[in-house]
Amino acid sequence: MSELHKFLFDGLPVRGMLVRLTDAWTDILARRAGNTATGPYPAPVRELLGEMAAAAVLMQSNIKFNGALVLQVFGDGPVKLAVAEVQSDLSLRATATIIGEVQDGARLSQMVNVGGGGRCAITLDPKDRLPGQQPYQGVVPLHGDQHEKLERLSDVLQHYMLQSEQLDTVLVLAADDKVAAGLLIQRMPLKGEGNLAGTLSHSENEDQIGRNEDYNRIAHLASSLTREELLTLDVDTLLRRLFWEESLLRFEPRQGADGPRFACTCSRERVGRMLQSLGTDEAESILAEQGHIEVGCEFCGQQYRFDAVDAAGLFTAAPVVQPPAPFSLH
Numbered sequence: 025m026s027e028l029h030k031f032l033f034d035g036l037p038v039r040g041m042l043v044r045l046t047d048a049w050t051d052i053l054a055r056r057a058g059n060t061a062t063g064p065y066p067a068p069v070r071e072l073l074g075e076m077a078a079a080a081v082l083m084q085s086n087i088k089f090n091g092a093l094v095l096q097v098f099g100d101g102p103v104k105l106a107v108a109e110v111q112s113d114l115s116l117r118a119t120a121t122i123i124g125e126v127q128d129g130a131r132l133s134q135m136v137n138v139g140g141g142g143r144c145a146i147t148l149d150p151k152d153r154l155p156g157q158q159p160y161q162g163v164v165p166l167h168g169d170q171h172e173k174l175e176r177l178s179d180v181l182q183h184y185m186l187q188s189e190q191l192d193t194v195l196v197l198a199a200d201d202k203v204a205a206g207l208l209i210q211r212m213p214l215k216g217e218g219n220l221a222g223t224l225s226h227s228e229n230e231d232q233i234g235r236n237e238d239y240n241r242i243a244h245l246a247s248s249l250t251r252e253e254l255l256t257l258d259v260d261t262l263l264r265r266l267f268w269e270e271s272l273l274r275f276e277p278r279q280g281a282d283g284p285r286f287a288c289t290c291s292r293e294r295v296g297r298m299l300q301s302l303g304t305d306e307a308e309s310i311l312a313e314q315g316h317i318e319v320g321c322e323f324c325g326q327q328y329r330f331d332a333v334d335a336a337g338l339f340t341a342a343p344v345v346q347p348p349a350p351f352s353l354h
């Protein structure tokens with residue numbers, strides 16, 4: 025069962041979270057494997073997408089926000105787009121668009137940052153967005169301060185969180201074909217909540233970066249966690265092994281119906297809006313060629329079919345502008 029655990033270090037300004045996606049993750053992989061148009065993910069993409077899913081759960085849980093947290097990597101290599109989306113209730117979905125060959129053992133830069141043009145975007149899309157209101161989005165490149173290409177997603181996100189929240193953060197991520205997991209350790213803000221959108225003044229927090237000895241000690245312990253341990257150890261064993269000298273206050277874990285789980289938010293209505301945004305000409309040319317329009321959701325595999333009558337109905341209503349969604353036309 026997929027699970028999310030939160031904990032505090034007693035009396036210290038440090039908090040932590042550990043996520044293990046099991047059924048939620050294998051569900052996502054099974055849907056992709058069942059898609060005859062794409063087939064299963066190559067292993068390096070599976071690892072990247074699993075790490076993104078785990079990271080997105082941790083980032084969503086780390087903020088007070090009602091809506092979707094969308095973690096995206098826009099690539100300039102064979103992986104054009106990788107998306108993990110987590111709602112406030114921890115339901116999640118993920119997909120990747122691959123064009124071309126992903127070599128066995130491909131590193132992050134070989135998948136998404138071949139020419140240095142890869143980007144990672146974090147979007148907070150409020151549930152009750154007002155008309156005209158734009159979702160918050162932060163974008164970071166996939167290289168470090170010396171312009172070196174980063175090869176770990178965790179390094180990209182740690183950098184982002186340090187910049188946007190002004191809080192020291194350690195993130196350890198790992199994924200294989202059964203588990204996608206992540207550990208987050210963060211220094212707590214001096215005042216108020218951490219804020220991914222970075223809209224508050226954080227000068228006092230900024231002054232503390234790297235200076236808190238308790239945080240530094242715990243961060244050092246967290247960084248020693250290996251991929252193997254993160255993927256195979258149960259939560260109690262893992263926390264005991266890493267932090268056996270520390271006093272942990274643990275919260276009730278979120279699991280099952282209350283925990284991280286796969287769910288897709290696609291619907292016939294949303295697909296219809298996507299077709300409207302394509303325009304009449306495009307829709308008519310597909311209809312002329314194929315007699316109907318077939319749209320598949322890349323997150324869950326659901327197929328939506330629109331015949332000429334359905335399509336005519338769509339285009340008699342006023343077109344609605346919709347942000348691009350990874351649906352594929354067949």
Ligand SMILES: [Zn+2]
Nearest residue numbers: 288290321324
């Ligand atoms: Zn779907």
